Amino acid sequence: MIARQEATVSDSGRLREALTALAFIAPSLVVFWAFSFYPFQQLILRGLYRNNASGTNLRWVGWEQYGDVLAGNEFRDGLWHSMQFVLFTVPAGLVLGTVLAVAANRRLRGIKVFQTIFSSTIATSTAVASVVFLVLINQQIGVYQGGVPGFGSQAILENPSTAMFGVSLSAIWQNLGLSFVIVLAGLQAIPQEVEEAATLDGYGPVRRFFRITLPMISPVLLFLVVVLVIFALQAFAPIELLTSGGPARSTETLVYKIFERQTPDLLGEGAVLSVGLFGVTFLVTLGQFLLLERRVHYGS
Amino acid sequence: MSRGRALAWYLLLTTLSVLVLAPIYFLLVRAISDPTKAFTSSVLTPQGVRFDGFSQAWERGNLGGALVRSLVVTVGITTLQVTTSVLAAYAFAFLRFPFKRVLFAVFMATLLLPLEVTLLPNLHTMRDLGWFDSYQGLIMPFAAAAFGTFLIRQGFLGIPSEIRDAARLEGWSHLQFLVRFAVPLTRPVIASFSVISFMGAFNQYLWPRAIITDAESWATVQIALRGLTSRIEQSNVPVAGAVIAAVPIVIVLILFQRQIVRGLTAGAVKG
Amino acid sequence: MRSVASVTFTGVTKRYGDVTAVDDLDLDVADGEFMVLLGPSGCGKSTALRMIAGLESITEGSLRIGDRVVNGVIPAKRDVSLVFQSYALYPHMSVAKNIESPLLNRKVATAERKTRLAEAARMLGLEPYLDRKPGELSGGQRQRVALARAVVSRPAVFLMDEPLSNLDAKLRTQTRAELVDLHRRLGTTFVYVTHDQVEAMTMADRIAVMSDGRLRQVGTSREVYDTPADLFVAGFIGTPPMNVAPDPADAGAIVGVRPEHLSISDAGEYAGRVHQTEWLGHEAILRVTIEGAPTDWMVRLPSGFEPPAPGAPIRLAADPARVHRFDATTGLRT
Numbered sequence: 015m016i017a018r019q020e021a022t023v024s025d026s027g028r029l030r031e032a033l034t035a036l037a038f039i040a041p042s043l044v045v046f047w048a049f050s051f052y053p054f055q056q057l058i059l060r061g062l063y064r065n066n067a068s069g070t071n072l073r074w075v076g077w078e079q080y081g082d083v084l085a086g087n088e089f090r091d092g093l094w095h096s097m098q099f100v101l102f103t104v105p106a107g108l109v110l111g112t113v114l115a116v117a118a119n120r121r122l123r124g125i126k127v128f129q130t131i132f133s134s135t136i137a138t139s140t141a142v143a144s145v146v147f148l149v150l151i152n153q154q155i156g157v158y159q160g161g162v163p164g165f166g167s168q169a170i171l172e173n174p175s176t177a178m179f180g181v182s183l184s185a186i187w188q189n190l191g192l193s194f195v196i197v198l199a200g201l202q203a204i205p206q207e208v209e210e211a212a213t214l215d216g217y218g219p220v221r222r223f224f225r226i227t228l229p230m231i232s233p234v235l236l237f238l239v240v241v242l243v244i245f246a247l248q249a250f251a252p253i254e255l256l257t258s259g260g261p262a263r264s265t266e267t268l269v270y271k272i273f274e275r276q277t278p279d280l281l282g283e284g285a286v287l288s289v290g291l292f293g294v295t296f297l298v299t300l301g302q303f304l305l306l307e308r309r310v311h312y313g314s
Numbered sequence: 315m316s317r318g319r320a321l322a323w324y325l326l327l328t329t330l331s332v333l334v335l336a337p338i339y340f341l342l343v344r345a346i347s348d349p350t351k352a353f354t355s356s357v358l359t360p361q362g363v364r365f366d367g368f369s370q371a372w373e374r375g376n377l378g379g380a381l382v383r384s385l386v387v388t389v390g391i392t393t394l395q396v397t398t399s400v401l402a403a404y405a406f407a408f409l410r411f412p413f414k415r416v417l418f419a420v421f422m423a424t425l426l427l428p429l430e431v432t433l434l435p436n437l438h439t440m441r442d443l444g445w446f447d448s449y450q451g452l453i454m455p456f457a458a459a460a461f462g463t464f465l466i467r468q469g470f471l472g473i474p475s476e477i478r479d480a481a482r483l484e485g486w487s488h489l490q491f492l493v494r495f496a497v498p499l500t501r502p503v504i505a506s507f508s509v510i511s512f513m514g515a516f517n518q519y520l521w522p523r524a525i526i527t528d529a530e531s532w533a534t535v536q537i538a539l540r541g542l543t544s545r546i547e548q549s550n551v552p553v554a555g556a557v558i559a560a561v562p563i564v565i566v567l568i569l570f571q572r573q574i575v576r577g578l579t580a581g582a583v584k585g
Numbered sequence: 586m587r588s589v590a591s592v593t594f595t596g597v598t599k600r601y602g603d604v605t606a607v608d609d610l611d612l613d614v615a616d617g618e619f620m621v622l623l624g625p626s627g628c629g630k631s632t633a634l635r636m637i638a639g640l641e642s643i644t645e646g647s648l649r650i651g652d653r654v655v656n657g658v659i660p661a662k663r664d665v666s667l668v669f670q671s672y673a674l675y676p677h678m679s680v681a682k683n684i685e686s687p688l689l690n691r692k693v694a695t696a697e698r699k700t701r702l703a704e705a706a707r708m709l710g711l712e713p714y715l716d717r718k719p720g721e722l723s724g725g726q727r728q729r730v731a732l733a734r735a736v737v738s739r740p741a742v743f744l745m746d747e748p749l750s751n752l753d754a755k756l757r758t759q760t761r762a763e764l765v766d767l768h769r770r771l772g773t774t775f776v777y778v779t780h781d782q783v784e785a786m787t788m789a790d791r792i793a794v795m796s797d798g799r800l801r802q803v804g805t806s807r808e809v810y811d812t813p814a815d816l817f818v819a820g821f822i823g824t825p826p827m828n829v830a831p832d833p834a835d836a837g838a839i840v841g842v843r844p845e846h847l848s849i850s851d852a853g854e855y856a857g858r859v860h861q862t863e864w865l866g867h868e869a870i871l872r873v874t875i876e877g878a879p880t881d882w883m884v885r886l887p888s889g890f891e892p893p894a895p896g897a898p899i900r901l902a903a904d905p906a907r908v909h910r911f912d913a914t915t916g917l918r919t
Contacts, residue, residue, distance in 0.1 A: 027659070028410070034488050035411035038401040042421065045398065045458035050427040053435035060435065114334070117327055122320060131331045134338075136574065137567040138560055139517030141536040145543060145556035146337045149344045155549040157340050157357045187337055192578060199579035248430045251519040251536070255543055269430045273524065276437060284434045292431045299426060476673035479640050485661025485690045498677040 054292070060285035067279040083286035092268040092287065093294065095178060099267060100246040102182035103189065107242045108235060110186070111193025116223070118194070119201045129198070136191035140251035143188035147256060151180055174264035177257050181265050184252045189245065193238055200234030201227070240302045247295055268294070345554040349547065367550030368558065371542055375555050376530070380538035381562070383449075384516055387534060390453040391515035396508050399462030404492050406463065407470035408478070424460045429521050440525050447532045451525045456515065462507045465580055469503030470496055506577030509570045513563055535559045590651055590664075590741035590774045591616045592637055597646035599632050599798075606632040608798040609646070619768050619775040621789035623782060625821070629798040630778045634744050637776060638667050650742060661690065666735035667744040670751065672727050674719040680730050681706075681715040687738040705733040708767075725756045732767070743768075745777045749784060761787055782822055786810070794818050812909075816841070816916040819909060825870060825885075830855075830878035831913065838919065839911045844870065844885040846907040849893075853902035857882065862892040873899060 061080055063072040083089055114132045118125060138146070150157050153169035161168045162176045170180035204227065212226045228235075250269050253259060259266040259274070266274075268291045275284030340357070348362030371377060405411070406418050429436065436455060445451030473496065481491050497504065519536050526532045529541055539559050542552035567574060592614040599607040607629040614620040622630035635641040636648060639660035647654050655663050666687065674683050684705055688698045706712050709729040719727055728748065735743060748764075749757045765788050768775050779785055785792045786806040794801045794809060794817075802814035813819035819827040819841050828847070832838040847855075857875040869892050871884040884901060886892060893899060910919050 031409055031488075032411040035405040035409040035414075038405035038409070039417060039421075041398045042402040042458035042463065043417075045454070046421065046424050046460075048439070049429075049436055049455040050424045050432060053432035053439065054427050056435035056438070057432065114330060117323075117330055120323060122323065122327075125327075128327045128331060130571065132334055133571070133575070134334065134567070136513075136578070137563045139519065139536055139563070141517070141519050141539050142556045142560045145539060145552060146341050148543065148546065149340050149549070149553055150337055152546065154546055155344070155349070157344075190334060195575050195578050199575070244428075248428060248520075250430070250523075254523070255540060269520070272430070272433055273520070276434065276524070281434060288431050288434060292426065295428070295431065296426055474671060474673065476669040476671050477675065479635075479638075480667070480669060480673040480675075482640065483638060483660045483665070483667055484687045485659070490690075495675065499675075501677075 057285045057288050057292075060282060061289055064282050065279065070278075079282055080286050080289070083283050084290055088271060088283070089268075089287055089290050091263070092266060092271040093290070095265060096247055096267040096269070096294070098178045099182055099185070099249055100243055102179055103185045103246045104239060104242045106182075106186045107189045107193045108238060110190055111197045111238060112235070114190065114194040115197035115201055116227075119198060132194045133191040135188055136195070138188055140185075140188060140249070141255060143184045144252045144255035146187070147180070147184035147252070151183065152256075171257050172261055174262045177261055177265050181249075181252050181256050184256065185246065185249055189242060193242070196234060196238045196241070197231065200231035203234075204230050236302065236305055240298065243298050244295065247291065247298070341553055341556060345550055345557050347550060349549040364550065367554035370548075370551045371555035371558060374551065375538040375542045376533070377535065377538055377555065377558055379531075380533050380535045383532065384534040384536075385562075386449060387452045387522075388512055388515040390449065391456045392508055392511045394453065394457040395459040395462050395511045396504065398458040399466050399507065400492070400497060400504065402458075402463045403466035403470055404488070404496060407467045408491075408496075409488070421460045421463055424458075429455065433520070433524060437524055446525050447528045452522055452534070455521065456518075459507075459511065462511065465507050465577070466500065466503055468580075469500035473499050502573070502576070503580075505570075506573040506580065509566065509573045510577040513566060513574070516563055516566075535562075591649075592620075592742055592774060592776060593649040594633070595647045595649070597633075597636065597648055598644050599629070599636060599641060600644045605798050607636070610800055612793055612800060612803065614774055614776055617772055617774055619765075619777065619788060619790040621777045621779060621785040621792045622795060623779060623785040623789075623792050623821075624795035625780055628795040630780075630795050631746055633795070634667075634746055634776060634778045637663075637742065638665055638744055639663050640667075664741040665744055666738050666740040666742075667746065668731045668735050668748045670747040672719075672731035672748075672751070674727055674730055674734075676719055679716050679718060680711060680722070683719065683730055684711075684715075684733045684737050687734060691738065701737050701739075705737040708736060708770075709733045724752055725760070728752060728760065736767075736771070740773065742774045742776060743771070745775065747779055748777075749779075750781075757784075764788060782824070786822075794821060796821070812918065813841075814918055816911050819911070825883035827909065828875075828878070828882040829911075830875055830882070832910070833877065837913050839913050841909040841911060842882075842903045842907065844883040846904045847882070847884045847901045848904075849884070849886075849899060850902035851900055853900035855882070855901040855903070857899055857901065859893050859895050859897045859899050861895060864888075864892070873901065875901075 061083075062074060062076060064075045064079055065072050118129045118132055135143070148155065151159075151170045153159055153172050156169070159169050161173055162170055162179065165173055165176045168176075170176045208226065208230065209222065212222045217225065247267075248269060249267065250273065253265050253267060253270050254273075257265045259270050268287060272284050272287050272291065275281065275287065343358070343360045345367050346363050346365055347360045348364050351362035402421065406414065406421075440446055440451050443450075445454075477495065477499070478491075481495050486494065517536065518534070522534045522537050523540070526534070526537055529537060533541060536559065539552070539555050542555040546552060592612075594610045594612040597607060597610040598605065610629075610633060612633075622633055624630045632641055636643055637650070639655065639658060643656050648656055650663060650665070675686065678686070681702060685698055685702050688701065693701070702715075703712075706715060709732055711726070711729055711733055714722060714726060714730075719730060722730065728751070731748065735745075745764075749760055752760060761784060764777075768788075777784075777788065789806060791803055791805055792809050793803045796817050802809055802818045804812075809818055809822050813822060813827070816829065816839065819829070823843060825844050827841045827843050829839055829841045832840045855875055857873040857878075860872040860874045860881050862872070863870040865888075867888050869886045869888060869890060871886055871892055872881040873884060875882050882901070911917060912919050
């Protein structure tokens with residue numbers, strides 16, 4: 015009798031409340047089941063079978079295929095290319111977003127105009143951003159058709175050593191707006207008294223930035239890192255539109271390789287690659303939670 | 315700040331603006347440049363100015379049809395996401411039911427299963443349902459959103475408990491409370507999520523790319539843009555197409571900048 | 586015509602897990618009475634009020650409104666209205682919509698609804714503001730809207746949870762008088778929760794003093810002031826509170842004297858030393874350190890009196906008819 019619910023007083027009211035709740039979450043649950051959980055289960059299962067070239071004659075092979083694919087070249091290359099994409103886009107997004115946000119976090123006349131300009135790339139889709147970079151660095155129509163200094167004269171997207179960097183450029187530019195907006199929100203959440211106190215303590219602007227501002231926005235930067243990593247792991251349009259995975263398959267990321275495995279004969283392999291992508295995403299998210307957890311304990 | 319320092323700061327801001335906007339400038343220049351003369355002299359100014367890139371892109375890419383399809387898909391996805399998220403958020407915020415915490419965790423777990431991961435089996439489902447080249451196929455996988463549920467639930471939890479008590483004394487049913495009180499009181503949050511959802515849906519690439527086999531009659535704007543890039547030597551056409559493809563979201567950004575910023579930063583800064 | 590609207594608690598207990606918020610409460614609020622539940626924060630008064638409203642379930646015991654047991658009745662069917670401390674106005678609705686809101690669910694015809702809205706608005710002087718949103722009103726005006734919203738449904742019982750605590754001091758005094766008028770005009774039962782004894786003393790027909798989830802005393806303002814049932818009531822009612830000290834003549838007893846029943850007299854039975862004097866214009870309060878007393882005693886002196894200097898030895902005499910005695914172990918009046 016102790017912990018009776020408050021919303022309604024009788025037991026039939028309680029049942030009705032639960033049924034209402036069920037009715038309210040059911041639409042989402044059905045969608046999630048049909049397009050997230052059921053397919054995920056299919057992925058795991060599909061990885062346990064091998065098949066012939068036409069996708070029939072399924073043969074149970076247990077975890078053997080997982081071992082083969084996850085230890086094989088395709089997964090390793092795909093993961094490495096995805097990681098390259100992460101390494102090019104995430105630090106750049108972090109630094110550029112912070113530079114733009116610090117520059118625009120001033121009380122000056124007309125600052126709103128600059129803030130709007132800095133956030134403007136939010137309006138672009140990955141496809142539009144890709145076309146923008148076709149215009150900038152494509153070997154046929156690019157404004158700049160040369161290579162990266164030190165990597166030969168081949169155009170950026172034609173050179174296997176620099177193509178991934180070229181593809182990343184479009185994502186870096188497209189992410190500018192989002193990175194700027196997120197870091198600016200973090201800066202604006204810093205109480206003004208803190209900055210003033212630091213100034214009174216005799217901190218110069220540079221020291222104030224590294225000793226006060228940066229630590230205070232570190233949770234926001236962590237959030238931005240996670241967002242950018244997940245974006246990078248999921249990138250597809252810039253690769254298809256700028257390089258189609260080439261040259262010499264040097265820009266085939268995990269997602270690109272999964273996309274390429276729609277034909278029945280490659281489904282088993284594609285399923286294992288998908289589970290691998292899930293694993294990487296999961297680890298990144300888990301890492302974020304652990305870091306956040308530590309921050310919470312540190313903060314309170 | 316002194317005049318001199320303010321001036322220096324403006325100089326910095328202007329330089330950064332030029333860097334951010336330069337790609338867009340080159341895009342616009344190329345959209346109105348004659349592709350055969352584009353490189354004859356400076357790349358900074360349009361060469362052999364012509365505007366037929368836009369009309370050619372419109373016709374060749376069937377952008378009119380693509381825009382209509384994109385809007386149908388986008389409005390469909392946004393409407394469904396907002397509706398399902400509001401309902402689920404209400405249950406998680408205000409109702410008591412068994413396994414509530416587990417079910418909330420299940421909702422959030424879908425963030426780990428984006429379409430990039432579940433692409434292949436979902437395509438299988440589409441084949442079974444015959445949903446390739448269809449509005450259902452383009453819309454239904456996105457009919458629910460964990461992010462929206464989370465965001466709107468936060469909004470609902472911000473409604474003062476005394477207001478809920480006051481409404482309870484008046485005897486409103488849950489559906490009535492939802493429509494008359496909860497939704498109007500969290501309008502800013504719901505608006506933010508709606509705009510974010512709209513932009514995300516309009517800009518989708520991977521999923522439409524995968525389930526549209528008949529690009530002629532089913533391409534969305536982003537997929538039509540891909541079609542235009544196949545003849546890249548006529549550079550003004552695909553580039554003009556990109557400009558057209560960006561217009562709807564630029565309009566949305568101009569109209570709803572505040573909501574967008576609030577939605578994008580909702581996870582980053584508390585309160 | 587309206588139903589009999591007494592409110593009767595019989596052995597009502599409210600527990601949250603191990604915590605007992607209200608402990609075996611027996612209280613009878615008569616039809617038409619202005620009852621104030623008074624006590625410090627956390628004493629269970631708000632929980633008791635919310636149980637009448639149906640916003641909290643009852644763990645044990647029975648609660649009746651009129652002659653109907655309402656333990657299992659949902660809030661909307663209890664024929665009560667509640668004015669909240671924060672007013673709980675709906676910020677997205679106009680004042681008129683706010684006031685009408687309780688009627689929309691009760692099959693009240695449109696014409697009747699408009700009449701009642703107009704009546705409530707007139708009664709509380711809100712006619713000029715009907716089209717405004719609550720955010721555009723002052724604190725006092727918002728409070729009136731909350732009252733109007735409570736009045737409009739013509740409930741059998743009016744519940745109020747610290748409705749004046751968000752007002753400034755001047756407005757609070759004024760609103761107190763208006764609430765008394767409102768009660769007289771409506772003639773319905775009021776149950777009013779506050780921690781402010783001045784509100785309780787000035788408005789209540791009877792006061793129910795609570796502490797630690799238990800009812801300590803029920804009575805008129807005069808009764809709880811003149812004959813406090815125990816040491817808690819004695820200390821809680823009255824500013825400054827009643828002075829207490831162990832009875833030098835009886836180890837098992839505690840004596841209590843209110844500050845105004847003490848006078849300076851060389852023949853006085855309580856010896857002490859002046860600690861501080863506080864001059865307030867219309868009176869002066871003398872703080873005296875008394876041998877054996879746990880805290881300084883307060884003595885209320887008329888303003889014409891020249892207070893003695895701090896440190897001076899002093900003797901105090903108590904009006905013998907006004908000395909209270911309490912049991913040292915139970916705290917109860919003896």
